[in-house]
Amino acid sequence: xxxxxxxxxxxxxxxxxxxxxxxxxxxxxxxxxxxxxxxxxxxxxxxxxxxxxxxxxxxxxxxxxxxxxxxxxxxxxxxxxxxxxxxxxxxxxxxxxxxxxxxxxxxxxxxxxxxxxxxxxxxxxxxxxxxxxxxxxxxxxxxxxxxxxxxxxxxxxxxxxxxxxxxxxxxxxxxxxxxxxxxxxxxxxxxxxxxxxxxxxxxxxxxxxxxxxxxxxxxxxxxxxxxxxxxxxxxxxxxxxxxxxxxxxxxxxxxxxxxxxxxxxxxxxxxxxxxxxxxxxxxxxxxxxxxxxxxxx
Amino acid sequence: xxxxxxxxxxxxxxxxxxxxxxxxxxxxxxxxxxxxxxxxxxxxxxxxxxxxxxxxxxxxxxxxxxxxxxxxxxxxxxxxxxxxxxxxxxxxxxxxxxxxxxxxxxxxxxxxxxxxxxxxxxxxxxxxxxxxxxxxxxxxxxxxxxxxxxxxxxxxxxxxxxxxxxxxxxxxxxxxxxxxxxxxxxxxxxxxxxxxxxxxxxxxxxxxxxxxxxxxxxxxxxxxxxxxxxxxxxxxxxxxxxxxxxxxxxxxxxxxxxxxxxxxxxxxxxxxxxxxxxxxxxxxxxxxxxxxxxxxxxxxxxxxxxxxxxxxxxxxxxxxxxxxxxxxxxxxxxxxxxxxxxxxxxxxxxxxxxxxxxxxxxxxxxxxxxxxxxxxxxxxxxxxxxxxxxxxxxxxxxxxxxx
Numbered sequence: 001x002x003x004x005x006x007x008x009x010x011x012x013x014x015x016x017x018x019x020x021x022x023x024x025x026x027x028x029x030x031x032x033x034x035x036x037x038x039x040x041x042x043x044x045x046x047x048x049x050x051x052x053x054x055x056x057x058x059x060x061x062x063x064x065x066x067x068x069x070x071x072x073x074x075x076x077x078x079x080x081x082x083x084x085x086x087x088x089x090x091x092x093x094x095x096x097x098x099x100x101x102x103x104x105x106x107x108x109x110x111x112x113x114x115x116x117x118x119x120x121x122x123x124x125x126x127x128x129x130x131x132x133x134x135x136x137x138x139x140x141x142x143x144x145x146x147x148x149x150x151x152x153x154x155x156x157x158x159x160x161x162x163x164x165x166x167x168x169x170x171x172x173x174x175x176x177x178x179x180x181x182x183x184x185x186x187x188x189x190x191x192x193x194x195x196x197x198x199x200x201x202x203x204x205x206x207x208x209x210x211x212x213x214x215x216x217x218x219x220x221x222x223x224x225x226x227x228x229x230x231x232x233x234x235x236x237x238x239x240x241x242x243x244x245x246x247x248x249x250x251x252x253x254x255x256x257x258x259x260x261x262x263x264x265x266x267x268x269x270x271x272x273x274x275x276x277x278x279x280x281x282x283x284x285x286x287x288x289x290x291x292x293x294x295x296x297x
Numbered sequence: 298x299x300x301x302x303x304x305x306x307x308x309x310x311x312x313x314x315x316x317x318x319x320x321x322x323x324x325x326x327x328x329x330x331x332x333x334x335x336x337x338x339x340x341x342x343x344x345x346x347x348x349x350x351x352x353x354x355x356x357x358x359x360x361x362x363x364x365x366x367x368x369x370x371x372x373x374x375x376x377x378x379x380x381x382x383x384x385x386x387x388x389x390x391x392x393x394x395x396x397x398x399x400x401x402x403x404x405x406x407x408x409x410x411x412x413x414x415x416x417x418x419x420x421x422x423x424x425x426x427x428x429x430x431x432x433x434x435x436x437x438x439x440x441x442x443x444x445x446x447x448x449x450x451x452x453x454x455x456x457x458x459x460x461x462x463x464x465x466x467x468x469x470x471x472x473x474x475x476x477x478x479x480x481x482x483x484x485x486x487x488x489x490x491x492x493x494x495x496x497x498x499x500x501x502x503x504x505x506x507x508x509x510x511x512x513x514x515x516x517x518x519x520x521x522x523x524x525x526x527x528x529x530x531x532x533x534x535x536x537x538x539x540x541x542x543x544x545x546x547x548x549x550x551x552x553x554x555x556x557x558x559x560x561x562x563x564x565x566x567x568x569x570x571x572x573x574x575x576x577x578x579x580x581x582x583x584x585x586x587x588x589x590x591x592x593x594x595x596x597x598x599x600x601x602x603x604x605x606x607x608x609x610x611x612x613x614x615x616x617x618x619x620x621x622x623x624x625x626x627x628x629x630x631x632x633x634x635x636x637x638x639x640x641x642x643x644x645x646x647x648x649x650x651x652x653x654x655x656x657x658x659x660x661x662x663x664x665x666x667x668x669x670x671x672x673x674x675x676x677x678x679x680x681x682x683x684x685x686x687x688x689x690x691x692x693x694x695x696x697x698x699x700x
Contacts, residue, residue: 034422035426125305128328192420202644204313204314266421266492267424267490267492267496268419268420268496269492269496
């Protein structure tokens with residue numbers, strides 16, 4: 001228990017820092033694609049500091065979850081990170097991949113909770129969209145996570161991390177599953193083309209419309225941590241990141257850049273189109289990947 | 298109204314990231330589906346028509362330029378047409394070419410601005426930044442030939458105020474040559490993007506009948522297959538002297554509107570290039586002197602980037618008009634949301650509302666209410682002043698009671 005608390009603390013610090021730096025990579029690449037200069041590397045740290053110093057405006061309609069939801073979100077991502085880190089070190093004991101599936105839903109639920117307790121009509125549209133989106137991307141995400149399970153015959157995280165290495169990584173089924181999971185992660189992060197629940201030009205930030213000050217800062221931090229944790233998880237779960245620290249970093253950056261490129265070369269999908277994409281194409285792809293994994297591809 | 302009360306109201310405005318001007322659309326939603334829309338304007342009213350009656354004929358050219366920041370030459374264009382119609386003035390040929398050049402440059406920059414904004418509204422910020430990047434050289438040309446990036450002050454009753462210098466012509470030609478491949482790239486990128494097609498095709502369809510019913514004009518009408526264009530139908534300036542085509546599409550959806558606007562940019566480049574060629578050969582005055590404006594009335598119109606802009610002036614022989622009436626294209630284009638928005642989702646409504654390229658500051662006007670049966674004016678200026686004073690009085694009393 002004590003050791004897990006240490007992992008949790010480490011995860012909180014590590015993934016916050018990594019997340020903010022990854023967020024900067026996102027902003028910098030986005031800026032260069034759009035012929036802008038882009039911010040310096042410490043911009044996200046400055047933004048976070050500034051937000052914590054700003055006034056928190058609480059709407060009269062807000063319930064207690066207005067304050068709890070952002071804390072919940074950050075905590076869930078930190079726990080996810082701790083689980084991944086401890087499994088990597090081999091001291092994670094019996095932690096299962098199913099725990100990860102559960103934990104990674106909590107940030108979205110925290111957002112929904114936050115939106116619903118703010119009592120804003122635009123937030124209510126955001127809630128409806130986020131709920132549908134969660135239903136949408138969870139199905140292909142879970143199916144994609146099954147591929148390494150099929151390949152290794154276990155759901156134990158540390159075993160999968162250690163078994164899936166070397167040539168086994170480059171199998172066709174894991175690559176397909178990774179791509180599916182990458183799109184699901186885009187959905188979890190609320191990045192274009194799946195930023196329907198925040199869609200600033202439609203519903204003016206939707207879920208987060210009433211948030212300000214350190215509460216908003218917590219949600220920003222949650223998104224950055226989710227970005228870092230999500231990609232780290234994918235690198236070790238699908239790409240055999242334990243092969244070496246340098247290749248793991250390269251893989252991390254490649255996945256991040258791919259996500260940023262997808263984000264910058266697409267308009268926002270309508271929620272029904274996003275659902276069709278997740279339940280149609282991606283589900284079909286992940287089912288195929290599972291089938292291929294059974295066949296040993 | 299009872300039906301409306303049950304629905305969630307999703308407000309777009311009075312200040313909203315979707316639109317850069319203040320106006321208010323109340324979307325009555327049933328889930329994601331918009332069942333009714335209410336539009337309120339009036340946040341931006343500046344009383345320009347009334348102000349025109351206090352300015353001299355030459356001053357008004359600069360005043361109407363401030364009606365709209367984007368089509369800032371279309372209003373003076375239509376206005377000088379109206380005054381020249383009233384005073385029966387023929388402008389020199391060189392002035393015609395210069396007017397058309399300025400008008401078409403404005404069309405290119407306005408259309409590129411819209412493409413960028415449409416991208417932004419769809420969350421496609423890369424298109425936003427790229428389109429605005431490509432728009433930048435056009436503004437540089439404006440600075441070169443008129444001295445200003447916006448509000449060029451080129452129009453003048455009887456001609457234009459500044460000549461296009463011979464040494465500037467090659468620069469303009471070079472910039473246009475460089476612009477063309479960029480425009481082609483942008484057009485291809487928009488036309489070929491499968492996700493953009495999914496978002497825009499079949500969305501917010503206006504049929505040719507809708508266009509006629511609402512009297513919509515400009516690219517909004519041309520995207521529905523209604524080939525109306527003031528430049529062709531009632532040629533002013535140099536539009537009768539150069540070769541170009543009216544671009545139309547049949548589908549009437551937002552995608553068609555984007556296509557029409559992008560293709561019109563190429564036509565504008567064509568017009569400008571021809572006008573520049575003519576300018577090289579045609580030496581002559583750029584304006585005729587207009588000393589007196591006789592009593593009478595005049596109308597002038599011009600195809601602004603958003604559609605036909607119409608100006609009417611009446612003179613009593615003095616140095617200022619007794620009436621100046623402006624009708625901007627958005628005034629007829631915006632109400633088409635009734636035909637195109639109802640039954641669509643919120644996401645689509647956002648882009649449909651932006652699809653007509655609305656300009657709210659052009660559209661603002663004062664309304665007077667008439668009784669339908671008796672035809673009696675229900676609200677006069679004095680009534681409004683009285684109402685406002687009564688309300689102030691009420692607020693004062695309330696504040697006195699509470700604090």
